Amino acid sequence: NAGVTQTPKFRILKIGQSMTLQCTQDMNHNYMYWYRQDPGMGLKLIYYSVGAGITDKGEVPNGYNVSRSTTEDFPLRLELAAPSQTSVYFCASILWGNSPLHFGNGTRLTVT
């Protein structure tokens, strides 16, 4: 298994540009999550999904959108990039509550 794969690893955006952060897992996990981690800070939940076709907002959803058309993929969309979205983004997945938690390697995004 490749685990959780995130792309790209790094990206620089100009204010107002849009992009999609990709997250794919090959473990048939139902639960997938997007977090952002600001420098020196903890992880904040952006959006999560409990299965294909189901998504819900987390703690800091403004400025982001997600979709979950398949079990494997959970892309995160930034429509109008703002400097406040400069952060490191992590995707995570888990099969169910009492099973291992897997993280992608992160995407470092800078908006200037």
Next chain:
Amino acid sequence: KNEVEQSPQNLTAQEGEFITINCSYSVGISALHWLQQHPGGGIVSLFMLSSGKKKHGRLIATINIQEKHSSLHITASHPRDSAVYICAVIGDKIIFGKGTRLHILP
């Protein structure tokens, strides 16, 4: 009040010292994870606990479900243990502690 509290926030110790990091939570959980993040690095899972105690090398993790408390211990600490250690609880969603920044001096 945060649903997951970690202490201490920062910890500096000498190589060889015994390290304890604590995690208290206030919600019902099915499991608790201890995670490790090296500077500029990804996040890896060290332990998953639903009861009792687990040991992996120099790392030991314990959980007391009744008291809603878990501890991560590092024996014979080494500079390569320097990292941020994060407690995450799994309930109806995943809730993370803010992390403990550990620095082991040679």
